[in-house]
Amino acid sequence: MSRERQHKHGAPATMRDIAKEAGVSVATVSHVVNNKKGARIGEETRQRVHEAIDHLGYRTNALAKTLSVGSSRFIGLVADAIATTPFAGQIIHGAQDEAWKHGYVLLVANTEGNQAAENDAIAMMLEHQVKGILYSTWYHREIDVPESLHQTDTVLVDCFSTGSGLPAVVPNEEQGGKTATEELIAAGHQRITFINTTTPSPALTGRLAGYRSALEAAGIDFDESLVIPAVPEQEGGYEATAAIIASGATAVFCHNDRVAMGLYDGLREQGLDVPKDMAVVGFDNQEVIAAHLRPPLSTVALPHYELGAAGIRVLLGLEPEQDDEMYLIECPAIRRQSV
Amino acid sequence: MSRERQHKHGAPATMRDIAKEAGVSVATVSHVVNNKKGARIGEETRQRVHEAIDHLGYRTNALAKTLSVGSSRFIGLVADAIATTPFAGQIIHGAQDEAWKHGYVLLVANTEGNQAAENDAIAMMLEHQVKGILYSTWYHREIDVPESLHQTDTVLVDCFSTGSGLPAVVPNEEQGGKTATEELIAAGHQRITFINTTTPSPALTGRLAGYRSALEAAGIDFDESLVIPAVPEQEGGYEATAAIIASGATAVFCHNDRVAMGLYDGLREQGLDVPKDMAVVGFDNQEVIAAHLRPPLSTVALPHYELGAAGIRVLLGLEPEQDDEMYLIECPAIRRQSV
């Protein structure tokens, strides 16, 4: 009973239509639609307007509104690898929820690391008068900021660029490494190996620092020979098996869930049981893997959802200022059954 | 506190600014900016305009343009689980690329299956005058279409709703199942088990139909006892191990990569080698898993990128009409080393 004919091809009803139908001016319609508190509209008039609105199926034209008020409700999100990882999805989700909460909508663009696509994407967002841009990468690293990003407010998510002056929201790698190690220590382990990545990155240095600091806090001497470099994938974990066993350790902190998965295979081949013979913790909390390994993998989560949400908050100026413009997000422990 | 940020970027230059700077009318500016072919502009004037443009750093206001021409360049994409799976990312990526190619930009919203969020998202898209909406789910299934979707052109992606009259773009499960089975047959296997899912879905029936048709085409009798039901995750594959071995089969087609991963574990525990003692193919081509299992898993890909891209094409009327409004996208074989 509410809509007359909302044909796909019929032009949508405008305020003018409502005004005519209700026998009032568009100004009045605008006032009741937006529930302006300054304006006093007669109860009877308000009523008529509302009737006209759902009789005609009116819906405000956000674009016209934007043009009129001068500031849009768009926030752009440019990601470098939406497709290759579930992580990007989490960032988008977090950003979307938070943006939504404040009345903004997300304009997303994927660039697969392509320079040209990136510039096009940014240009398009600027043309759409975005309030600002979230520029995100799928793994934590330092980047060169595209020049065009400086034309609007932008915040870096899961990446940073020292000297760019742009605020960055990144995971707290060191705290994460410390947390992972502490899980092992708390379970009584003293000789703990750390399979670290071989690719230079904040993750490499941060997690190592965390590992050392956890050890130190527990009064355990750091033994360089216990940190084993490996390609950060299943293959790396598998290949590290022999070294792990030879080290005499009783627990291992893996650089990420995928190397833990590879290590599981290696351990199983040697007839070793997790966690009885060897405790293991991963990093990332990559759901498809961690939750379904046997036994389910205890790990530390990369807070992608929070990264996206926090990104929006700093963009909107809702987050307490950080002096160095680096917003560190905590990586929480996810306990399952491998420790 | 930080009100400085708000003043960082001055109001962007408008066409009027350019017009003044170049000493011409806005109409002229509009013409050169859009390279209107109808209008002849003096080379010298055009020059001046261009100079003013990059002197003032002009950028067209897409919103104003939309309002003026009457049709926007937005396409909405509402997804039910952007965060929980890498698949959604692929759909977005495909949609984004294709939309972009035709001058459209994507407005994305995530709803996590929440009814209210869904309606809000759709309403918001309608308010932004989207050209149409892509409604996608993260696994292929039949759905009830939200009423509001009928207020604009919409196409269903990775889901369908018979009787809704809405076009749907879905993976060709049957062809996929057939392809997977054929990979095994081509490798010389005759006794092939199929670990099928237990959850009712197009995947359950479609892949089974494909399995049977491949068998039939190869002159192999279908043996009901060779299809083993299992939870579609690692656990299901692992638990199916005994039945698989007992069946005397030499190859198995797994409902998805995750069950294949579980099966790998089970097989390894029994000292069986893949593919020597048992050939296995998966389904989905879930990169993080399939490419890194030992040995890397041969599988059949769910064409998510194509799903998204094709969705845009049918929305834009670029795809040859399909009578039943069902657009089947092929699932290609991905050969690795498990067969």
Added chain:
DNA sequence: ATGAAAGCGCTAACAA
């Protein structure tokens, strides 16, 4: 309590 009118930045006839 309500309406008239002037924009917002841009496009598109139609003039000149």
Added chain:
DNA sequence: TTGTTAGCGCTTTCAT
């Protein structure tokens, strides 16, 4: 070849 003039749908003073 270029400028004038209406809008597009909405908000917002300022009148009435």
